[in-house]
Amino acid sequence: MNNQPTTWFKAAPISAFPENGGACVKYNDKQIAVFHFKQLDKWYATDNECPHKHQMALSRGMIGDQQGHPKVACPFHKKTFSLETGLNLQGEDYCINVYPVKIEDGFVFIGI
Numbered sequence: 001m002n003n004q005p006t007t008w009f010k011a012a013p014i015s016a017f018p019e020n021g022g023a024c025v026k027y028n029d030k031q032i033a034v035f036h037f038k039q040l041d042k043w044y045a046t047d048n049e050c051p052h053k054h055q056m057a058l059s060r061g062m063i064g065d066q067q068g069h070p071k072v073a074c075p076f077h078k079k080t081f082s083l084e085t086g087l088n089l090q091g092e093d094y095c096i097n098v099y100p101v102k103i104e105d106g107f108v109f110i111g112i
């Protein structure tokens with residue numbers, strides 16, 4: 001992951017995203033899953049594509065907490081990924097890209 005975004009993509013107003021859930025936005029040809037983890041008062045962005053069977057599904061995944069670590073579980077086969085690092089939390093080789101998120105003037109921006 002590149003921690004230095006070159007572009008802040010203005011995704012949508014915060015009201016477009018469910019609390020404690022995710023929604024998908026498009027940036028060029030890329031699908032990005034954006035999560036509003038209300039319980040932690042945090043926002044996360046990841047690839048929407050699950051690396052397991054390449055389903056565009058992670059925005060519909062269940063978010064939660066694994067020993068204090070925010071995570072998303074793919075709705076297909078429940079592969080679970082850290083929302084902070086993108087690593088698979090079951091120790092498998094799959095991982096996803098994660099992107100920085102900032103909130104400004106009621107809008108969600110994603111660092112690309």
Ligand code: FES
Pocket residue numbers: 050051052053054055057074075076077078079
């Ligand atoms: S496609 Fe996501 S876990 Fe299989």
